[in-house]
Amino acid sequence: MKFGITVAALLNLGLWSFLIGDNRVFRLVQSLYVGAAVAHTFVLAYRNTLIPNLWQPFTEGKYVLIVPMVLGLALFTRVTKKYSHISKIPMTFIVGVGAALAIRGALLSDLATQVASVMVALNTVDNIVMLIGTLCTLVYFTFTIKPTPVTRTMSYIGRYFMMAAFGAAFGNTVMARMSLLIGRLQFLWGDWLGIIK
Amino acid sequence: MSFFERLQSIPRITIYVLVIIVLSIPLIFPISLPLQVAPMTQAVYDAIEALEPGSIFMLSTDWEASTEAESGPQTEAIVRHVLGRDLKLIIVGLWPQGNSATQQIVERIASEMGKTYGVDWVNLGYKPGGEVVLASLAANLRELYSSDVKGTPLDQLEICRGLTSAKDVDLVCSVSWGDPGHITWVKMVQTQVGVPVVAAVTAVSLPECAPYLQSGQLLGVVGGLGGAAQYEKLVGYAGKATAGMGAQSFGHILVLTLVVLGNIGYLATRKSKEG
Numbered sequence: 001m002k003f004g005i006t007v008a009a010l011l012n013l014g015l016w017s018f019l020i021g022d023n024r025v026f027r028l029v030q031s032l033y034v035g036a037a038v039a040h041t042f043v044l045a046y047r048n049t050l051i052p053n054l055w056q057p058f059t060e061g062k063y064v065l066i067v068p069m070v071l072g073l074a075l076f077t078r079v080t081k082k083y084s085h086i087s088k089i090p091m092t093f094i095v096g097v098g099a100a101l102a103i104r105g106a107l108l109s110d111l112a113t114q115v116a117s118v119m120v121a122l123n124t125v126d127n128i129v130m131l132i133g134t135l136c137t138l139v140y141f142t143f144t145i146k147p148t149p150v151t152r153t154m155s156y157i158g159r160y161f162m163m164a165a166f167g168a169a170f171g172n173t174v175m176a177r178m179s180l181l182i183g184r185l186q187f188l189w190g191d192w193l194g195i196i197k
Numbered sequence: 198m199s200f201f202e203r204l205q206s207i208p209r210i211t212i213y214v215l216v217i218i219v220l221s222i223p224l225i226f227p228i229s230l231p232l233q234v235a236p237m238t239q240a241v242y243d244a245i246e247a248l249e250p251g252s253i254f255m256l257s258t259d260w261e262a263s264t265e266a267e268s269g270p271q272t273e274a275i276v277r278h279v280l281g282r283d284l285k286l287i288i289v290g291l292w293p294q295g296n297s298a299t300q301q302i303v304e305r306i307a308s309e310m311g312k313t314y315g316v317d318w319v320n321l322g323y324k325p326g327g328e329v330v331l332a333s334l335a336a337n338l339r340e341l342y343s344s345d346v347k348g349t350p351l352d353q354l355e356i357c358r359g360l361t362s363a364k365d366v367d368l369v370c371s372v373s374w375g376d377p378g379h380i381t382w383v384k385m386v387q388t389q390v391g392v393p394v395v396a397a398v399t400a401v402s403l404p405e406c407a408p409y410l411q412s413g414q415l416l417g418v419v420g421g422l423g424g425a426a427q428y429e430k431l432v433g434y435a436g437k438a439t440a441g442m443g444a445q446s447f448g449h450i451l452v453l454t455l456v457v458l459g460n461i462g463y464l465a466t467r468k469s470k471e472g
Binding site for chain 2: 019020037040041044045048049052053056057097098101102104105106108109110113114116117130165168169172173174175176178179180181182183184185186189190195196
């Protein structure tokens with residue numbers, strides 16, 4: 001039995017101890033996990049991004065990189081009360097660039113392509129169900145028109161389509177949680193105790 | 198408390214113990230259950246089969262350690278297929294832990310299959326930033342990645358010759374657990390650059406893939422542990438996902454039984470209260 005696997009198995013059991021109730025072992029293991037995850041992310045970001053994308057090109061003469069470097073460092077002013085307002089400058093930049101990229105992608109992908117994909121020939125049951133489901137669900141979320149018997153009926157049907165979607169989401173969530181537990185049991189019974197061959 | 202009232206208030210700890218026992222039995226004493234391959238899983242397999250040997254396959258490792266049970270077997274099955282087809286495997290990552298875990302998985306499989314690092318596969322590593330990273334990758338991969346995960350300059354890696362942007366990639370597969378992940382790839386690379394994208398997602402993320410599958414923005418999806426088991430069947434080996442299928446079926450039967458028992462208890466007590 002490998003030492004590392006035994007440590008991992010004991011930490012696993014420590015996390016599961018939360019099922020009985022909150023306790024010190026659980027909090028210790030949780031802190032260990034968070035600490036290790038943050039350290040791992042920091043090392044990778046430093047080695048894979050900060051050095052090759054910022055520091056190395058800067059030292060090779062790409063002095064324009066002083067701008068993102070200063071903006072990045074300005075984020076740390078958040079830890080002081082006196083200068084924390086400076087951190088708003090890089091934050092504004094990050095939010096602006098992030099939003100612009102996300103909106104461009106969303107407009108093309110989630111709006112234009114998705115709307116186009118609903119415009120289909122009504123020659124199969126699948127296509128008819130999809131069109132009815134899309135229209136009725138959209139009507140359910142249309143709050144700015146005066147309800148009529150037609151829109152009320154469509155809204156009612158839309159609710160059932162959404163309930164079917166929520167049911168599918170719940171079923172998949174149960175399946176996912178089972179899968180995660182199966183993975184842990186395979187580790188405990190197989191890798192640790194050697195019961196599963 | 199009557200029997201029917203008890204059915205509605207089974208102690209949580211009893212359910213936990215029951216679930217662990219029910220899942221453990223088929224793991225320790227394996228049972229073989231028939232497995233049907235879903236069309237969306239078959240579509241991923243077909244998309245990879247359609248590529249010529251030497252084509253560039255980009256695997257994005259967009260998952261974390263907590264979903265290793267699903268994402269690990271999915272990665273393994275897809276990587277076995279890709280390396281078996283002699284495709285060039287380029288690994289990138291929008292999440293840190295999945296990238297390190299994938300490195301270990303691919304090292305093991307490549308060693309089994311006699312594949313060489315830098316020639317048959319390479320790991321360019323994790324980059325933080327989600328949409329920003331993919332926008333950069335779509336425009337100029339060389340500016341984003343100057344070296345691989347080991348620090349070797351891309352110019353010195355045979356596999357990276359001729360690779361300048363996402364446009365040079367023949368197929369992208371995002372093994373994903375959330376955002377940034379498969380949807381980010383669809384938004385930033387499939388829609389804007391036109392590179393076909395397939396995904397391997399956790400079961401939780403599966404419903405959100407449906408609109409993208411329907412529209413053809415995702416060519417196919419391997420969903421959860423079940424999808425991984427189906428892919429293992431297509432590739433022709435039985436791994437951890439196949440071994441877990443019996444346990445998953447038993448687990449679902451237990452959940453269904455508990456839901457039915459709870460409802461029987463509710464209906465019976467409601468009837469008696471009304472009476």
